[in-house]
Amino acid sequence: MKGRFLLYTQLILFVGLVVSCVTEFQPDKVSIAPSLIVEGTITNQPGPYSVKMTRTADYSYKSLNLLETGATVIISDNLGNQETLKEQAPGGTYQTSATGIRGVVGRTYKLTIRTRNGEQYESAPEVLKASPPMDRIYYEYRYDPQETNNGRANGWDVYVDTKDPETTGDYYRWEWTHYEFTFVCAKVYVFGSPSGYYSGIPCCSNCWDIKRCYINCINIMSDVNVNGNSISRQFIQRVPYDASTPYYLEVTQQSLSKGIYDFFKSSRQQVSNTGGLFDAAPASIGGNIHSTSNASLKAYGYFGAVGVSEGYILIDRSKAVGSPVSTADPVIINSLATCVTCANDQYRTPNKPRWWPN
Structure with missing residues:
Protein backbone atom coordinates (compact mmCIF):
# COMPACT_ATOMS: atom_id res chain seq x y z
CA MET A 1 0.00 0.00 0.00
CA LYS A 2 2.83 2.34 0.91
CA GLY A 3 4.55 1.55 -2.41
CA ARG A 4 1.40 2.23 -4.34
CA PHE A 5 1.00 5.60 -2.57
CA LEU A 6 4.60 6.48 -3.43
CA LEU A 7 3.93 5.57 -7.07
CA TYR A 8 0.84 7.81 -7.17
CA THR A 9 2.81 10.65 -5.61
CA GLN A 10 5.57 10.36 -8.19
CA LEU A 11 2.99 10.27 -10.99
CA ILE A 12 1.29 13.44 -9.73
CA LEU A 13 4.64 15.20 -9.44
CA PHE A 14 5.56 14.12 -12.99
CA VAL A 15 2.27 15.38 -14.44
CA GLY A 16 2.70 18.63 -12.53
CA LEU A 17 6.18 19.11 -13.95
CA VAL A 18 4.96 18.42 -17.49
CA VAL A 19 2.07 20.86 -17.16
CA SER A 20 4.27 23.51 -15.61
CA CYS A 21 6.72 23.23 -18.52
CA VAL A 22 4.09 23.88 -21.20
CA THR A 23 4.52 27.40 -22.56
CA GLU A 24 1.96 28.90 -24.89
CA PHE A 25 3.43 29.34 -28.36
CA GLN A 26 3.11 32.87 -29.72
CA PRO A 27 4.08 32.88 -33.40
CA ASP A 28 5.72 35.93 -34.89
CA LYS A 29 3.40 38.23 -36.77
CA LYS A 129 -3.32 36.12 -81.09
CA ALA A 130 -6.38 34.67 -82.85
CA SER A 131 -8.15 31.69 -81.30
CA PRO A 132 -9.09 28.87 -83.68
CA PRO A 133 -12.84 28.25 -83.92
CA MET A 134 -14.43 25.51 -81.85
CA ASP A 135 -15.50 22.77 -84.27
CA ARG A 136 -18.04 21.25 -81.94
CA ILE A 137 -19.59 21.74 -78.50
CA TYR A 138 -21.51 18.69 -77.28
CA TYR A 139 -22.59 16.82 -74.17
CA GLU A 140 -22.93 13.24 -72.99
CA TYR A 141 -25.41 12.13 -70.37
CA ARG A 142 -23.95 10.01 -67.57
CA TYR A 143 -25.75 8.39 -64.64
CA ASP A 144 -23.92 7.15 -61.55
CA PRO A 145 -26.05 4.59 -59.65
CA GLN A 146 -23.59 4.62 -56.73
CA GLU A 147 -24.30 8.30 -55.99
CA THR A 148 -26.93 8.72 -53.24
CA ASN A 149 -27.87 12.29 -54.22
CA ASN A 150 -29.99 12.11 -57.37
CA GLY A 151 -28.96 15.63 -58.36
CA ARG A 152 -25.36 14.45 -58.60
CA ALA A 153 -26.15 10.95 -59.87
CA ASN A 154 -27.47 12.48 -63.09
CA GLY A 155 -25.13 14.70 -65.04
CA TRP A 156 -24.29 15.97 -68.51
CA ASP A 157 -20.60 16.22 -69.34
CA VAL A 158 -19.85 19.02 -71.82
CA TYR A 159 -16.92 18.73 -74.25
CA VAL A 160 -15.26 20.77 -77.02
CA ASP A 161 -13.49 19.63 -80.18
CA THR A 162 -11.13 22.05 -81.92
CA LYS A 163 -8.11 22.06 -84.25
CA ASP A 164 -4.71 23.31 -83.17
CA PRO A 165 -2.84 25.38 -85.82
CA GLU A 166 0.38 24.10 -87.37
CA THR A 167 2.39 26.76 -85.55
CA THR A 168 4.13 25.78 -82.34
CA GLY A 169 3.66 27.54 -79.02
CA ASP A 170 -0.13 27.74 -78.86
CA TYR A 171 -1.78 27.92 -75.44
CA TYR A 172 -5.44 27.65 -74.54
CA ARG A 173 -7.92 28.30 -71.77
CA TRP A 174 -11.61 27.34 -71.62
CA GLU A 175 -14.32 29.06 -69.58
CA TRP A 176 -18.08 28.64 -69.32
CA THR A 177 -21.03 30.85 -68.35
CA HIS A 178 -24.53 29.65 -67.48
CA TYR A 179 -27.52 31.98 -67.85
CA GLU A 180 -30.87 31.21 -66.26
CA PHE A 181 -34.01 33.30 -66.60
CA THR A 182 -35.38 34.55 -63.26
CA PHE A 183 -38.63 36.18 -62.19
CA VAL A 184 -37.22 37.14 -58.77
CA CYS A 185 -34.83 40.08 -58.30
CA ALA A 186 -34.90 40.19 -54.48
CA LYS A 187 -36.17 38.01 -51.66
CA VAL A 188 -37.13 38.53 -48.05
CA TYR A 189 -37.27 35.87 -45.36
CA VAL A 190 -40.70 35.64 -43.74
CA PHE A 191 -40.78 34.08 -40.27
CA GLY A 192 -43.67 31.73 -39.65
CA SER A 193 -44.86 28.61 -37.89
CA PRO A 194 -43.89 25.85 -38.16
CA SER A 195 -41.27 27.23 -40.55
CA GLY A 196 -40.54 30.39 -42.50
CA TYR A 197 -40.11 30.92 -46.20
CA TYR A 198 -38.61 33.33 -48.72
CA SER A 199 -40.92 35.88 -50.31
CA GLY A 200 -39.74 36.71 -53.82
CA ILE A 201 -39.97 40.27 -55.15
CA PRO A 202 -40.46 40.22 -58.94
CA CYS A 203 -38.17 41.88 -61.47
CA CYS A 204 -39.30 45.00 -63.33
CA SER A 205 -38.01 43.59 -66.63
CA ASN A 206 -36.55 40.44 -68.13
CA CYS A 207 -33.62 39.24 -66.02
CA TRP A 208 -31.09 36.44 -66.08
CA ASP A 209 -28.99 35.00 -63.27
CA ILE A 210 -25.35 34.35 -64.23
CA LYS A 211 -23.27 31.47 -62.96
CA ARG A 212 -19.58 30.90 -63.64
CA CYS A 213 -16.93 28.66 -62.17
CA TYR A 214 -14.82 30.49 -59.57
CA ILE A 215 -12.99 27.73 -57.65
CA ASN A 216 -10.53 25.22 -59.15
CA CYS A 217 -11.54 26.26 -62.64
CA ILE A 218 -8.28 27.07 -64.40
CA ASN A 219 -8.83 24.89 -67.48
CA ILE A 220 -5.69 25.39 -69.62
CA MET A 221 -3.61 23.42 -72.11
CA SER A 222 -0.42 23.74 -74.15
CA ASP A 223 -0.13 22.33 -77.68
CA VAL A 224 3.27 20.81 -76.88
CA ASN A 225 1.87 17.26 -77.29
CA VAL A 226 -0.78 17.93 -79.95
CA ASN A 227 0.76 20.54 -82.22
CA GLY A 228 -1.12 20.78 -85.51
CA ASN A 229 -3.59 18.05 -84.57
CA SER A 230 -7.16 17.91 -83.33
CA ILE A 231 -7.99 18.56 -79.69
CA SER A 232 -10.84 16.16 -78.94
CA ARG A 233 -13.12 15.77 -75.92
CA GLN A 234 -11.72 18.75 -74.03
CA PHE A 235 -13.79 18.66 -70.85
CA ILE A 236 -15.62 21.89 -69.99
CA GLN A 237 -18.17 21.23 -67.24
CA ARG A 238 -20.52 18.67 -65.68
CA VAL A 239 -24.03 20.08 -65.68
CA PRO A 240 -26.06 19.23 -62.55
CA TYR A 241 -29.61 17.87 -62.34
CA ASP A 242 -31.11 20.66 -60.25
CA ALA A 243 -34.06 21.16 -62.63
CA SER A 244 -35.59 19.39 -65.62
CA THR A 245 -35.61 22.54 -67.76
CA PRO A 246 -33.06 23.09 -70.57
CA TYR A 247 -29.65 24.31 -69.42
CA TYR A 248 -28.16 27.19 -71.43
CA LEU A 249 -24.36 27.27 -71.49
CA GLU A 250 -21.92 29.56 -73.29
CA VAL A 251 -18.34 28.37 -73.83
CA THR A 252 -15.31 30.53 -74.61
CA GLN A 253 -12.04 29.23 -75.99
CA GLN A 254 -9.11 31.58 -75.40
CA SER A 255 -5.76 31.78 -77.19
CA LEU A 256 -3.15 32.79 -74.62
CA SER A 257 0.38 34.12 -74.70
CA LYS A 258 3.01 31.95 -73.04
CA GLY A 259 3.28 34.53 -70.26
CA ILE A 260 -0.36 34.37 -69.20
CA TYR A 261 -0.40 30.59 -69.67
CA ASP A 262 2.52 30.26 -67.24
CA PHE A 263 0.74 32.63 -64.85
CA PHE A 264 -2.43 30.51 -64.87
CA LYS A 265 -0.39 27.31 -64.59
CA SER A 266 1.38 28.58 -61.46
CA SER A 267 -1.93 29.77 -60.03
CA ARG A 268 -3.53 26.37 -60.61
CA GLN A 269 -0.63 24.59 -58.96
CA GLN A 270 -0.89 26.79 -55.87
CA VAL A 271 -4.65 26.28 -55.62
CA SER A 272 -4.44 22.50 -56.05
CA ASN A 273 -1.67 21.97 -53.47
CA THR A 274 -2.95 19.84 -50.59
CA GLY A 275 -0.05 20.34 -48.20
CA GLY A 276 1.42 16.93 -48.94
CA LEU A 277 5.07 16.05 -48.56
CA PHE A 278 5.78 16.30 -52.29
CA ASP A 279 3.73 19.42 -53.05
CA ALA A 280 5.62 22.37 -54.47
CA ALA A 281 6.47 24.94 -51.82
CA PRO A 282 4.08 27.91 -51.77
CA ALA A 283 5.43 30.93 -53.63
CA SER A 284 4.16 34.31 -54.70
CA ILE A 285 2.77 34.35 -58.25
CA GLY A 286 4.22 37.32 -60.09
CA GLY A 287 2.81 38.32 -63.46
CA ASN A 288 3.61 40.97 -66.04
CA ILE A 289 3.00 44.16 -64.02
CA HIS A 290 6.00 46.24 -62.88
CA SER A 291 6.54 49.69 -61.38
CA THR A 292 8.04 52.36 -63.63
CA SER A 293 8.39 54.91 -60.82
CA ASN A 294 10.07 52.81 -58.11
CA ALA A 295 11.78 49.49 -58.84
CA SER A 296 11.41 48.39 -55.22
CA LEU A 297 7.59 48.38 -55.43
CA LYS A 298 6.11 44.90 -55.90
CA ALA A 299 3.09 44.27 -58.11
CA TYR A 300 1.21 41.06 -58.84
CA GLY A 301 -1.34 39.86 -61.36
CA TYR A 302 -1.60 39.98 -65.12
CA PHE A 303 -2.99 42.10 -67.92
CA GLY A 304 -3.33 39.95 -71.01
CA ALA A 305 -4.33 40.25 -74.67
CA VAL A 306 -6.47 37.21 -75.41
CA GLY A 307 -8.00 35.90 -78.63
CA VAL A 308 -11.47 34.43 -78.09
CA SER A 309 -13.85 32.18 -79.99
CA GLU A 310 -17.31 31.58 -78.56
CA GLY A 311 -20.22 29.19 -78.84
CA TYR A 312 -23.18 27.85 -76.90
CA ILE A 313 -25.10 24.69 -76.20
CA LEU A 314 -28.61 23.99 -74.90
CA ILE A 315 -28.75 20.84 -72.79
CA ASP A 316 -31.93 18.75 -72.59
CA ARG A 317 -32.39 17.55 -68.99
CA SER A 318 -35.92 16.20 -69.38
CA LYS A 319 -34.99 12.52 -69.69
CA ALA A 320 -32.91 12.00 -66.56
CA VAL A 321 -33.53 9.31 -63.96
CA GLY A 322 -35.83 10.33 -61.08
CA SER A 323 -36.52 13.83 -59.83
CA PRO A 324 -34.10 16.79 -59.83
CA VAL A 325 -32.53 17.95 -56.58
CA SER A 326 -32.18 21.70 -56.13
CA THR A 327 -29.99 23.29 -53.47
CA ALA A 328 -31.73 26.67 -53.80
CA ASP A 329 -34.13 27.92 -51.13
CA PRO A 330 -37.80 27.66 -52.19
CA VAL A 331 -39.29 31.05 -52.99
CA ILE A 332 -42.94 32.15 -53.12
CA ILE A 333 -43.32 35.10 -55.49
CA ASN A 334 -45.18 38.06 -54.03
CA SER A 335 -46.98 39.43 -57.07
CA LEU A 336 -48.30 42.40 -55.07
CA ALA A 337 -44.84 43.68 -54.13
CA THR A 338 -43.25 46.64 -55.94
CA CYS A 339 -40.90 45.29 -58.58
CA VAL A 340 -37.11 45.56 -58.31
CA THR A 341 -34.77 46.64 -61.12
CA CYS A 342 -32.63 43.81 -62.49
CA ALA A 343 -28.97 44.36 -61.59
CA ASN A 344 -26.36 44.48 -64.33
CA ASP A 345 -23.23 42.92 -62.85
CA GLN A 346 -21.25 39.68 -62.88
CA TYR A 347 -24.08 37.78 -61.19
CA ARG A 348 -27.17 39.11 -62.99
CA THR A 349 -28.07 40.94 -66.20
CA PRO A 350 -31.13 42.47 -67.93
CA ASN A 351 -29.48 41.88 -71.32
CA LYS A 352 -30.66 38.80 -73.19
CA PRO A 353 -27.82 36.30 -73.69
CA ARG A 354 -26.45 36.21 -77.21
CA TRP A 355 -27.96 32.86 -78.29
CA TRP A 356 -30.92 32.72 -75.89
CA PRO A 357 -33.82 30.79 -77.50
CA ASN A 358 -36.89 32.92 -78.17
Whole structure:
Protein backbone atom coordinates (compact mmCIF):
# COMPACT_ATOMS: atom_id res chain seq x y z
CA MET A 1 0.00 0.00 0.00
CA LYS A 2 2.83 2.34 0.91
CA GLY A 3 4.55 1.55 -2.41
CA ARG A 4 1.40 2.23 -4.34
CA PHE A 5 1.00 5.60 -2.57
CA LEU A 6 4.60 6.48 -3.43
CA LEU A 7 3.93 5.57 -7.07
CA TYR A 8 0.84 7.81 -7.17
CA THR A 9 2.81 10.65 -5.61
CA GLN A 10 5.57 10.36 -8.19
CA LEU A 11 2.99 10.27 -10.99
CA ILE A 12 1.29 13.44 -9.73
CA LEU A 13 4.64 15.20 -9.44
CA PHE A 14 5.56 14.12 -12.99
CA VAL A 15 2.27 15.38 -14.44
CA GLY A 16 2.70 18.63 -12.53
CA LEU A 17 6.18 19.11 -13.95
CA VAL A 18 4.96 18.42 -17.49
CA VAL A 19 2.07 20.86 -17.16
CA SER A 20 4.27 23.51 -15.61
CA CYS A 21 6.72 23.23 -18.52
CA VAL A 22 4.09 23.88 -21.20
CA THR A 23 4.52 27.40 -22.56
CA GLU A 24 1.96 28.90 -24.89
CA PHE A 25 3.43 29.34 -28.36
CA GLN A 26 3.11 32.87 -29.72
CA PRO A 27 4.08 32.88 -33.40
CA ASP A 28 5.72 35.93 -34.89
CA LYS A 29 3.40 38.23 -36.77
CA VAL A 30 3.58 37.94 -40.54
CA SER A 31 3.63 41.28 -42.28
CA ILE A 32 4.20 42.20 -45.90
CA ALA A 33 4.33 45.59 -47.53
CA PRO A 34 1.07 46.52 -49.30
CA SER A 35 1.39 45.63 -52.98
CA LEU A 36 -0.75 46.26 -56.03
CA ILE A 37 -2.68 43.36 -57.60
CA VAL A 38 -4.01 43.73 -61.15
CA GLU A 39 -6.46 41.49 -63.04
CA GLY A 40 -7.66 42.24 -66.56
CA THR A 41 -7.73 41.32 -70.24
CA ILE A 42 -8.53 42.78 -73.62
CA THR A 43 -9.96 40.47 -76.29
CA ASN A 44 -11.04 40.57 -79.93
CA GLN A 45 -14.67 40.40 -78.78
CA PRO A 46 -16.73 43.57 -78.21
CA GLY A 47 -16.13 45.38 -74.91
CA PRO A 48 -16.45 46.75 -72.39
CA TYR A 49 -13.24 45.36 -70.84
CA SER A 50 -12.61 45.49 -67.11
CA VAL A 51 -9.49 45.82 -64.99
CA LYS A 52 -9.77 45.02 -61.29
CA MET A 53 -7.19 46.44 -58.89
CA THR A 54 -6.71 45.66 -55.22
CA ARG A 55 -3.91 46.12 -52.72
CA THR A 56 -2.71 43.51 -50.29
CA ALA A 57 -3.50 44.23 -46.66
CA ASP A 58 -1.07 43.68 -43.80
CA TYR A 59 -1.56 40.01 -42.88
CA SER A 60 -1.02 40.83 -39.21
CA TYR A 61 -4.11 43.05 -39.51
CA LYS A 62 -6.46 41.06 -41.74
CA SER A 63 -6.09 38.71 -44.69
CA LEU A 64 -8.13 40.81 -47.10
CA ASN A 65 -7.26 42.71 -50.23
CA LEU A 66 -8.30 46.36 -50.24
CA LEU A 67 -9.90 48.03 -53.26
CA GLU A 68 -7.50 50.29 -55.15
CA THR A 69 -9.57 53.38 -55.87
CA GLY A 70 -8.88 56.73 -57.52
CA ALA A 71 -6.33 55.45 -60.05
CA THR A 72 -5.87 56.46 -63.69
CA VAL A 73 -5.93 53.33 -65.87
CA ILE A 74 -5.18 53.37 -69.60
CA ILE A 75 -5.22 50.60 -72.23
CA SER A 76 -3.17 51.38 -75.35
CA ASP A 77 -2.00 49.58 -78.49
CA ASN A 78 1.09 49.79 -80.69
CA LEU A 79 -0.69 52.05 -83.21
CA GLY A 80 -1.28 54.84 -80.71
CA ASN A 81 -4.91 54.05 -79.90
CA GLN A 82 -5.76 54.31 -76.23
CA GLU A 83 -8.61 54.70 -73.76
CA THR A 84 -8.78 55.83 -70.14
CA LEU A 85 -10.99 53.46 -68.19
CA LYS A 86 -13.80 54.70 -65.95
CA GLU A 87 -13.92 53.54 -62.34
CA GLN A 88 -17.09 51.66 -61.43
CA ALA A 89 -18.93 51.84 -58.10
CA PRO A 90 -18.11 50.79 -55.39
CA GLY A 91 -14.55 51.19 -56.69
CA GLY A 92 -11.50 49.13 -57.58
CA THR A 93 -12.89 48.05 -60.96
CA TYR A 94 -12.12 50.13 -64.06
CA GLN A 95 -13.98 49.67 -67.34
CA THR A 96 -13.81 50.79 -70.97
CA SER A 97 -16.92 52.11 -72.70
CA ALA A 98 -19.00 49.73 -74.81
CA THR A 99 -17.97 51.64 -77.96
CA GLY A 100 -14.38 52.31 -76.91
CA ILE A 101 -11.12 50.56 -77.70
CA ARG A 102 -11.42 47.01 -79.04
CA GLY A 103 -8.83 44.29 -79.31
CA VAL A 104 -7.62 43.49 -82.83
CA VAL A 105 -5.74 40.30 -83.71
CA GLY A 106 -2.08 41.05 -84.42
CA ARG A 107 -1.87 44.27 -82.43
CA THR A 108 0.12 44.69 -79.22
CA TYR A 109 -1.50 45.97 -76.02
CA LYS A 110 -0.34 47.22 -72.66
CA LEU A 111 -1.83 48.66 -69.48
CA THR A 112 -0.61 51.87 -67.81
CA ILE A 113 -1.56 52.74 -64.22
CA ARG A 114 -1.07 55.81 -62.07
CA THR A 115 -2.35 55.29 -58.54
CA ARG A 116 -3.90 57.97 -56.36
CA ASN A 117 -0.65 58.31 -54.39
CA GLY A 118 1.44 58.80 -57.56
CA GLU A 119 2.87 55.29 -58.06
CA GLN A 120 3.19 54.31 -61.72
CA TYR A 121 2.94 50.81 -63.17
CA GLU A 122 2.96 49.23 -66.60
CA SER A 123 2.26 45.79 -68.02
CA ALA A 124 4.60 44.06 -70.44
CA PRO A 125 3.29 44.38 -74.03
CA GLU A 126 1.21 41.44 -75.28
CA VAL A 127 0.33 40.48 -78.86
CA LEU A 128 -3.31 39.48 -79.33
CA LYS A 129 -3.32 36.12 -81.09
CA ALA A 130 -6.38 34.67 -82.85
CA SER A 131 -8.15 31.69 -81.30
CA PRO A 132 -9.09 28.87 -83.68
CA PRO A 133 -12.84 28.25 -83.92
CA MET A 134 -14.43 25.51 -81.85
CA ASP A 135 -15.50 22.77 -84.27
CA ARG A 136 -18.04 21.25 -81.94
CA ILE A 137 -19.59 21.74 -78.50
CA TYR A 138 -21.51 18.69 -77.28
CA TYR A 139 -22.59 16.82 -74.17
CA GLU A 140 -22.93 13.24 -72.99
CA TYR A 141 -25.41 12.13 -70.37
CA ARG A 142 -23.95 10.01 -67.57
CA TYR A 143 -25.75 8.39 -64.64
CA ASP A 144 -23.92 7.15 -61.55
CA PRO A 145 -26.05 4.59 -59.65
CA GLN A 146 -23.59 4.62 -56.73
CA GLU A 147 -24.30 8.30 -55.99
CA THR A 148 -26.93 8.72 -53.24
CA ASN A 149 -27.87 12.29 -54.22
CA ASN A 150 -29.99 12.11 -57.37
CA GLY A 151 -28.96 15.63 -58.36
CA ARG A 152 -25.36 14.45 -58.60
CA ALA A 153 -26.15 10.95 -59.87
CA ASN A 154 -27.47 12.48 -63.09
CA GLY A 155 -25.13 14.70 -65.04
CA TRP A 156 -24.29 15.97 -68.51
CA ASP A 157 -20.60 16.22 -69.34
CA VAL A 158 -19.85 19.02 -71.82
CA TYR A 159 -16.92 18.73 -74.25
CA VAL A 160 -15.26 20.77 -77.02
CA ASP A 161 -13.49 19.63 -80.18
CA THR A 162 -11.13 22.05 -81.92
CA LYS A 163 -8.11 22.06 -84.25
CA ASP A 164 -4.71 23.31 -83.17
CA PRO A 165 -2.84 25.38 -85.82
CA GLU A 166 0.38 24.10 -87.37
CA THR A 167 2.39 26.76 -85.55
CA THR A 168 4.13 25.78 -82.34
CA GLY A 169 3.66 27.54 -79.02
CA ASP A 170 -0.13 27.74 -78.86
CA TYR A 171 -1.78 27.92 -75.44
CA TYR A 172 -5.44 27.65 -74.54
CA ARG A 173 -7.92 28.30 -71.77
CA TRP A 174 -11.61 27.34 -71.62
CA GLU A 175 -14.32 29.06 -69.58
CA TRP A 176 -18.08 28.64 -69.32
CA THR A 177 -21.03 30.85 -68.35
CA HIS A 178 -24.53 29.65 -67.48
CA TYR A 179 -27.52 31.98 -67.85
CA GLU A 180 -30.87 31.21 -66.26
CA PHE A 181 -34.01 33.30 -66.60
CA THR A 182 -35.38 34.55 -63.26
CA PHE A 183 -38.63 36.18 -62.19
CA VAL A 184 -37.22 37.14 -58.77
CA CYS A 185 -34.83 40.08 -58.30
CA ALA A 186 -34.90 40.19 -54.48
CA LYS A 187 -36.17 38.01 -51.66
CA VAL A 188 -37.13 38.53 -48.05
CA TYR A 189 -37.27 35.87 -45.36
CA VAL A 190 -40.70 35.64 -43.74
CA PHE A 191 -40.78 34.08 -40.27
CA GLY A 192 -43.67 31.73 -39.65
CA SER A 193 -44.86 28.61 -37.89
CA PRO A 194 -43.89 25.85 -38.16
CA SER A 195 -41.27 27.23 -40.55
CA GLY A 196 -40.54 30.39 -42.50
CA TYR A 197 -40.11 30.92 -46.20
CA TYR A 198 -38.61 33.33 -48.72
CA SER A 199 -40.92 35.88 -50.31
CA GLY A 200 -39.74 36.71 -53.82
CA ILE A 201 -39.97 40.27 -55.15
CA PRO A 202 -40.46 40.22 -58.94
CA CYS A 203 -38.17 41.88 -61.47
CA CYS A 204 -39.30 45.00 -63.33
CA SER A 205 -38.01 43.59 -66.63
CA ASN A 206 -36.55 40.44 -68.13
CA CYS A 207 -33.62 39.24 -66.02
CA TRP A 208 -31.09 36.44 -66.08
CA ASP A 209 -28.99 35.00 -63.27
CA ILE A 210 -25.35 34.35 -64.23
CA LYS A 211 -23.27 31.47 -62.96
CA ARG A 212 -19.58 30.90 -63.64
CA CYS A 213 -16.93 28.66 -62.17
CA TYR A 214 -14.82 30.49 -59.57
CA ILE A 215 -12.99 27.73 -57.65
CA ASN A 216 -10.53 25.22 -59.15
CA CYS A 217 -11.54 26.26 -62.64
CA ILE A 218 -8.28 27.07 -64.40
CA ASN A 219 -8.83 24.89 -67.48
CA ILE A 220 -5.69 25.39 -69.62
CA MET A 221 -3.61 23.42 -72.11
CA SER A 222 -0.42 23.74 -74.15
CA ASP A 223 -0.13 22.33 -77.68
CA VAL A 224 3.27 20.81 -76.88
CA ASN A 225 1.87 17.26 -77.29
CA VAL A 226 -0.78 17.93 -79.95
CA ASN A 227 0.76 20.54 -82.22
CA GLY A 228 -1.12 20.78 -85.51
CA ASN A 229 -3.59 18.05 -84.57
CA SER A 230 -7.16 17.91 -83.33
CA ILE A 231 -7.99 18.56 -79.69
CA SER A 232 -10.84 16.16 -78.94
CA ARG A 233 -13.12 15.77 -75.92
CA GLN A 234 -11.72 18.75 -74.03
CA PHE A 235 -13.79 18.66 -70.85
CA ILE A 236 -15.62 21.89 -69.99
CA GLN A 237 -18.17 21.23 -67.24
CA ARG A 238 -20.52 18.67 -65.68
CA VAL A 239 -24.03 20.08 -65.68
CA PRO A 240 -26.06 19.23 -62.55
CA TYR A 241 -29.61 17.87 -62.34
CA ASP A 242 -31.11 20.66 -60.25
CA ALA A 243 -34.06 21.16 -62.63
CA SER A 244 -35.59 19.39 -65.62
CA THR A 245 -35.61 22.54 -67.76
CA PRO A 246 -33.06 23.09 -70.57
CA TYR A 247 -29.65 24.31 -69.42
CA TYR A 248 -28.16 27.19 -71.43
CA LEU A 249 -24.36 27.27 -71.49
CA GLU A 250 -21.92 29.56 -73.29
CA VAL A 251 -18.34 28.37 -73.83
CA THR A 252 -15.31 30.53 -74.61
CA GLN A 253 -12.04 29.23 -75.99
CA GLN A 254 -9.11 31.58 -75.40
CA SER A 255 -5.76 31.78 -77.19
CA LEU A 256 -3.15 32.79 -74.62
CA SER A 257 0.38 34.12 -74.70
CA LYS A 258 3.01 31.95 -73.04
CA GLY A 259 3.28 34.53 -70.26
CA ILE A 260 -0.36 34.37 -69.20
CA TYR A 261 -0.40 30.59 -69.67
CA ASP A 262 2.52 30.26 -67.24
CA PHE A 263 0.74 32.63 -64.85
CA PHE A 264 -2.43 30.51 -64.87
CA LYS A 265 -0.39 27.31 -64.59
CA SER A 266 1.38 28.58 -61.46
CA SER A 267 -1.93 29.77 -60.03
CA ARG A 268 -3.53 26.37 -60.61
CA GLN A 269 -0.63 24.59 -58.96
CA GLN A 270 -0.89 26.79 -55.87
CA VAL A 271 -4.65 26.28 -55.62
CA SER A 272 -4.44 22.50 -56.05
CA ASN A 273 -1.67 21.97 -53.47
CA THR A 274 -2.95 19.84 -50.59
CA GLY A 275 -0.05 20.34 -48.20
CA GLY A 276 1.42 16.93 -48.94
CA LEU A 277 5.07 16.05 -48.56
CA PHE A 278 5.78 16.30 -52.29
CA ASP A 279 3.73 19.42 -53.05
CA ALA A 280 5.62 22.37 -54.47
CA ALA A 281 6.47 24.94 -51.82
CA PRO A 282 4.08 27.91 -51.77
CA ALA A 283 5.43 30.93 -53.63
CA SER A 284 4.16 34.31 -54.70
CA ILE A 285 2.77 34.35 -58.25
CA GLY A 286 4.22 37.32 -60.09
CA GLY A 287 2.81 38.32 -63.46
CA ASN A 288 3.61 40.97 -66.04
CA ILE A 289 3.00 44.16 -64.02
CA HIS A 290 6.00 46.24 -62.88
CA SER A 291 6.54 49.69 -61.38
CA THR A 292 8.04 52.36 -63.63
CA SER A 293 8.39 54.91 -60.82
CA ASN A 294 10.07 52.81 -58.11
CA ALA A 295 11.78 49.49 -58.84
CA SER A 296 11.41 48.39 -55.22
CA LEU A 297 7.59 48.38 -55.43
CA LYS A 298 6.11 44.90 -55.90
CA ALA A 299 3.09 44.27 -58.11
CA TYR A 300 1.21 41.06 -58.84
CA GLY A 301 -1.34 39.86 -61.36
CA TYR A 302 -1.60 39.98 -65.12
CA PHE A 303 -2.99 42.10 -67.92
CA GLY A 304 -3.33 39.95 -71.01
CA ALA A 305 -4.33 40.25 -74.67
CA VAL A 306 -6.47 37.21 -75.41
CA GLY A 307 -8.00 35.90 -78.63
CA VAL A 308 -11.47 34.43 -78.09
CA SER A 309 -13.85 32.18 -79.99
CA GLU A 310 -17.31 31.58 -78.56
CA GLY A 311 -20.22 29.19 -78.84
CA TYR A 312 -23.18 27.85 -76.90
CA ILE A 313 -25.10 24.69 -76.20
CA LEU A 314 -28.61 23.99 -74.90
CA ILE A 315 -28.75 20.84 -72.79
CA ASP A 316 -31.93 18.75 -72.59
CA ARG A 317 -32.39 17.55 -68.99
CA SER A 318 -35.92 16.20 -69.38
CA LYS A 319 -34.99 12.52 -69.69
CA ALA A 320 -32.91 12.00 -66.56
CA VAL A 321 -33.53 9.31 -63.96
CA GLY A 322 -35.83 10.33 -61.08
CA SER A 323 -36.52 13.83 -59.83
CA PRO A 324 -34.10 16.79 -59.83
CA VAL A 325 -32.53 17.95 -56.58
CA SER A 326 -32.18 21.70 -56.13
CA THR A 327 -29.99 23.29 -53.47
CA ALA A 328 -31.73 26.67 -53.80
CA ASP A 329 -34.13 27.92 -51.13
CA PRO A 330 -37.80 27.66 -52.19
CA VAL A 331 -39.29 31.05 -52.99
CA ILE A 332 -42.94 32.15 -53.12
CA ILE A 333 -43.32 35.10 -55.49
CA ASN A 334 -45.18 38.06 -54.03
CA SER A 335 -46.98 39.43 -57.07
CA LEU A 336 -48.30 42.40 -55.07
CA ALA A 337 -44.84 43.68 -54.13
CA THR A 338 -43.25 46.64 -55.94
CA CYS A 339 -40.90 45.29 -58.58
CA VAL A 340 -37.11 45.56 -58.31
CA THR A 341 -34.77 46.64 -61.12
CA CYS A 342 -32.63 43.81 -62.49
CA ALA A 343 -28.97 44.36 -61.59
CA ASN A 344 -26.36 44.48 -64.33
CA ASP A 345 -23.23 42.92 -62.85
CA GLN A 346 -21.25 39.68 -62.88
CA TYR A 347 -24.08 37.78 -61.19
CA ARG A 348 -27.17 39.11 -62.99
CA THR A 349 -28.07 40.94 -66.20
CA PRO A 350 -31.13 42.47 -67.93
CA ASN A 351 -29.48 41.88 -71.32
CA LYS A 352 -30.66 38.80 -73.19
CA PRO A 353 -27.82 36.30 -73.69
CA ARG A 354 -26.45 36.21 -77.21
CA TRP A 355 -27.96 32.86 -78.29
CA TRP A 356 -30.92 32.72 -75.89
CA PRO A 357 -33.82 30.79 -77.50
CA ASN A 358 -36.89 32.92 -78.17
